[in-house]
Amino acid sequence: MIINHPLLGPRDSQEFVYLGDAALIHRPDGMADGSLDKFIDYAYLRDNPAGEHRELWYHEQGDRSWLVVTRNTVTHEITAVELARDVARREGRSK
Amino acid sequence: MSRISGGQIDRSKTLRFSFDGVSYTGHPGDTLASALLANNVRLMGRSFKYHRPRGVISAGSEEPNAIVELRSGARQEPNTRATVIELFDGLQAQSQNRWPSLKFDAMAINDRLSPFFAAGFYYKTFMWPAAFWEKIYEPIIRRAAGLGSLSKQDDPDTYDKGFLHCDLLIIGAGPAGLSAALTAGRAGARVILADEDFRMGGRLNAETLEIGGASGADWAAKTVLELGSMPNVRLMPRSTVMGAFDHGIYGAVERVSDHLAEPLPGKPRQTLWRIYTKHAILAAGATERPIAFENNDRPGIMLAGALRAYANRWGVAVGEKVAVFTNNDDGLRTVADLKAKGLDVTLIDARKGDEIIDSAGRLGLKSITIRRANGQTETLHVTALGVSGGWNPSLNIASNHRGRPIWDDQIAAFIPAPESIAGLTCAGAAAGAMSTHAALTTGANHAIAALADLGLNAIADIPQAEDAPLNLTPAWYVHSGKGRAWVDQQNDVTVKDVKLAKQEGFVSVEHLKRYTTLGMATDQGKTSNVLGLAVMAELTGKSIPETGTTIYRPPYTPVAMGVLGGRARGHDFKPIRQTPSHKWATEQGAIFVEVGYWLRAQWLPRAGETTWRQSVDREVLQTRKSAGICDVTTLGKIDIQGTDAGLFLDRVYANTFGSLAVGKVRYGLMLREDGMVMDDGTTARLGQNEYVMTTTTANAVPVFRHLEYCRQVLWPDLDVQLISTTEAWAQYSVAGPNARKLLEKLVDQDISDAAFPYMACGAITVQGTRARLFRISFSGELAYEIAVPTRYGDAMIRALVEAGREFDAVVYGTEALGVMRVEKGHVAGNELNGQSSALNMGLGKMVSRKKDSIGMVLSQREGMTAPNGYRLVGVKPVNPSETLTAGAHFLAKGAAALAENDGGWLTSVVYSPHLGHSIALGYLKSGDNRKGERLRSVNLLANTDVEVEIVSPHFVDPEGERLRG
Structure with a gap:
């Protein structure tokens, strides 16, 4: 596969390490009430779609960017590649 | 003499070769198969299960029968197809799967016992008792049924991998591929034209057809010459595109040296190319399929197109008296071409109701029995028979992404569905366009369309060529007596086996394949899959597309493991990382151990020590008694800086770090989010906003990845920067009661207990060179770790050893390190096994619940805290x-x-x-x-x-x- 890195352009997927569902961005607050149930969901429950999937990839043999790649798990078509940091900020993550 | 006039062989040169120890001659341009046929050798192998005598049936990579062991000694290679082996001087080949000889094979008894070996016999015959399977049944079956054998020696040759980029990859250099390449090449596109054959031109080399008024073969040669002169076109003969991968990436195996006795100096045997394309055209042609009839597997019976190819391309008559059995007009070309060569040819046209119902000749065809449409039977003495049941487009690559082919009634074959693979189009016979004119036209048009996508203008220039229809009337198998009619010759699958599979409920195409083994092994059913499907369709009363379709995974043809490995073999299998003291340790005769990619000194034997334990015991005792030095460079080192560095550490470590004073080190415990321990190490605070973390050797890379994940994905606005400095610093542990005295001889600062207490750290100098000192201990002794820039690592180990001489200091390896950490009760890799919590390790109290850190919440789950x-x-x-x-x-x-x-x-x-x-x-x-x-x-x-x-x-x-x- 080829991942079109937002900073570096098209790179072979062999340069990357795959992590999984980009839902991992939304880590619950460990100090909040009811955090245990939220963390169990966060750590163990994933959607496993046959189709479009947002996932985290790490450019380990490159610039060390974590990316959010939107990929179709059936066809492997990649429709979007963004810096995970930008996505995380947009989705409300901060310090 | 079976040589006849004509052909693309160089008769001015003679090549010597041997088959089963008998010497023969051939010419450049021959394949092993054509040269054997030219020497009247029709018997080339024995079948997989029944050990039936078999000869070549095809003239290409689809060959199921003529499978031989090539070369001898360490270069011996099993299961090579005689039809694609380019003849070279000195070639040695042996038949396989026979004993004691090809002509007399004792295992042919299996043929007599065939009722016991029908489809599914494995599952039925060898079910009981279970204990017999591994020790008795399997070894017997493996010996009796099988293909070639391995040399069991190291392969002396090298294999390479390479990367290519192009606008347009064209797979196959027949009329469609050449037409596409010419169109795209003239328009200036970067083109790669790959073909598995050593001579480009595809079927044009095997035909007497004309293009633009000249012979098709000459047109092909002229076109290849023009393409070869274009700097933007790369011609890759002897290169099989073996699969389509994601996003326009194709794999191709180039047989760089297979046509030579051995590779030229410095050249690999084969190269695996990864080809990055913007567009690709599949122009792989079509593969002929047989019609099944009783005893249709005798040497001398082959595909009609192959019979014609041997005559036209290689100047070989397989027999002087020949018959052709066909259900389409392409078979008539074989009749015409062979007659033109002066051979005696009889036509049996299935479309007129004529059929072949049997054949005779134990080691080679002697006669066939024909049943005419009027019911009369006759026996005809022939030594060669060409059979044509039609042509299946070679759409294999187009279905690599699970695209289902569609049925085309015109040619009674599957053709690739449009857009089966993004960026790939199919042209010529591979797309079901069977005439030469159609091949030239579709090739050019697909090239024009592909180039238009890239913003290039191309013009079609199509020469005149035949545009005859195939006129095919489907005929799959002859309904006759009780004998066996072969569907898949490589796996010995007969019409009866397909019937049996149907009878036992294995009707779906995937079940049929697995129950009967139809379409398995080296040829992957290129000549047999559609035929098997057709027989099943007829038995179930369904249409062929209703019965199923076959799709293909890579590789197109068998790929040697060696070329997949490339240069990653032996010493080069993986990178080797050497520590800064490696040279010194080598001089000392150290024994090394692999730790990940690193080589670390395991122990350093001294004169007189005969067992590892003697060395390790000495290293431990002397360290605890006086002083020991150990290279700990391999531990991961991560530089962490930024105004939020302390906060960051509090989140990634389970214990508290915000309170760590400048100039102090603390042990840190890192959890995974599921609450298990991920890694441990120490982190030193070198300045207000500057820390250096150490990780275990094994987890240096995963921890760094994890920290980047935390700072980019979880907390994107933290002011914290990371850099791996593992290789930047050479780090040595100096441990033992005399550790301080030893180091005092080298460092420029006061490192007394008062000035540099336990768990202190700081920048120092060693005789003026900048260094870092950490007072930390893994051994339990008074200990320091001293780090110097890596380029001083060799000098530093020598300086430490010299300074330690007066204390009888030892240098210890990883074994002694391990002994001392167990004596001290420190956890390491065996305890940090990914399934253990802080509580399991006796470190439960370290997990602070006053702050949120990775893994904190889940480490407190009920099951994790059970007493x-x-x-x-x-x-x-x-x-x-x-x-x-x-x-x-x-x-x-x-x-x-x-x-x-x-x-x-x-x-x-x-x-x-x-x-x-x-x-x-x-x-x-x-x-x-x-x-x-x-x-x-x-x-x-x-x-x-x-x-x-x-x-x-x-x-x-x-x-x-x-x-x-």
Whole structure:
């Protein structure tokens, strides 16, 4: 596969390490009430779609960017590649 | 003589070769198959299951029968297809799957026993008793049924990998591919034209057809010449595109040296190319399929197009009296071409109701029995028979992404569905366009369309060529007597087997394949899949597309493991990382151990030491008595800087770091989000906003990845930057009562206990060179780790050894390091096994619940905090002369060695020279309040059963007085 890195352009997927569902961005607050149930969901429950999937990839043999790649798990078509940091900020993550 | 006039062979040169020890001659341009046929050798192999005598049936890579062992010695290669082996001088080939000889094969008894070997015989015959399978049935079957054998020697050749980029990859250099390449090449596109054959031109080389008024073969040669002169076109003969991968990436195997006796100096045997394309055209042509009839597998019976190819391209007449059995007009071309060569040819046209119902000739065809449409039968003496049941487009690559082919009634074959693979289009016979004109036109048009996508203008220039229809009337198998009619010759699958599969309910195409083995092995059913499907369709009364379609995975043809490995072999299998003291340690005769990619000194034997234990015991005792030096460079080092660095550490470590003072080091415990321990190490605060973290050697890369994840994905606005400095610093541990005295000789600063107390750190200088000093201990002794820029690493080890001379200091390796950490009760890799929590390790109190850190919440789950969970304990044998074994499990006295009685296990076992007996760390259920208890440690694999006592994991200096000294 080829991942079109937002900073570096098209790179072979062999340069990357795959992590999984980009839902991992939304880590619950460990100090909040009811955090245990939220963390169990966060750590163990994933959607496993046959189709479009947002996932985290790490450019380990490159610039060390974590990316959010939107990929179709059936066809492997990649429709979007963004810096995970930008996505995380947009989705409300901060310090 | 079977040579006739014509052909693309160089008769001015003679090549010598041998088959089964008999010498023959051929010419450049021959394949092994054409040269054997030219020497009247029709018998080339024995079939897989029944050991039936078999000859070549095709003239290409689809060959199921003529499978031979090529070359001898270490270069011996099994299962090569005689039809694609380019003849070279000195070639040696042997037939396979026969004993004692090809002409007399004792295993041919299987043919007589064929009722027992029908489809599914494995599952039925060898079911009972189960214990017989591995020892008796399987070895017998493997010997009787099978393909070639391995040399069992190292391959002396090298294999390479390479990368290519192009606008347009064209797969196949027949009329469609050449037309596409010419169109795109003239328009200036970057083109790669790959073909598995050593001579480009595809079927044009095997035909007498004309293009633009000249012979098709000459047109092909002229076109290849023009393409070769274009700098933007790369011609790749002898290169099989073996699969389509994602996003326009194709794999191709180039047989660089297979046509030579051995590779030229410095050249690989084969190269695996990864080709990045913007567009690709599949122009792989079509593969002819047979019509099944009784005893249709005798040497001399082949595909009609192959019979014609041997005559036209190689100047070989397989027999002087020939018959052709066809259901389409292409078979008539064989009749015409062979007649033009002066051969006696009889046509049996299935479209007129004529059929072949049997054949005779044990080791080669002697006669066929024909049943005419009017029911009359006659026997015809022929030594060669060409059969054509139609042509299947070679759409294999187009279905690599699971695109289902569609049925085309016109040619009674599957054609690739449009857009089966993004960026790939199919042209010519591969797309079902069977005439030469159609091939030239579709090739050019697909090239024009592909180039338009890239913004290039191309113009079609199509020469005149035939545009005849195939006129095919489907005929799959002849309904006649009770004999066997072969569908898949490579796997010995007959029409009867397909019937049996249907009868037993294996109707779906995937079941049919697995039950009968139809379409498996080296040819992957290129000539047999559609035929098998058609037989099943007829039996079930369904149409062929209703019955199923076959799709193909890569590779298109068999790929040698060697080329997949490329240069990653032996010493080059993976990178080797050497520590800064490697040269010095090598000079000392150190024994090294692989730790990930690193080579670390395991122990450093001295003169007179004959066992590793002597060396390790000395290194441990001398370190504890005086001083020891160890290279700890391999531990991961991560530089962490930024105004939020302290906050960041508080989140990634389970224990508190925000309170760490500048100039101090703290042990840190890192959890995964699921609450298990991920790694441990120390982190030193070198400045207000500057820290350096160490990780275990094994986890240096994963921890760095994890920290980047935390700072980019989880907390994108933290002001924290990371850089891996593992290779930037050479780091040595200096441990033992004399460690300070030793270092004082080298460093420029005051490192007295008052000035540099336990857990201090800071920048220092070593004779003016900048360095870092950390007062940390893994051994339990007074110890420091000193780091210098890597380029001073060699000088530093030599300086340390020299400074240590007056104290009889030793340099110790990873074994002694391990002994001392077990004696001290420190956890390491065996305890940090990814399934253990801080609580399991006796470090539960370190997990701060006053702050949110990775893994904090889930480490407090009910199951994780159960009081009867595993806890780290120390273990010693009750009888000090007994030896413990790692992996042994705890059992109560008298308890049977059953899982339900399992109390835990020994994780790390060493011999402690300090204590004079075996000691261990282990995980024991409720282990924290079982000190003094006596249990057994049982290892059924090592057959040991040792009575042990549970003790504190801190065997040496439990109060920690030494390291604070």
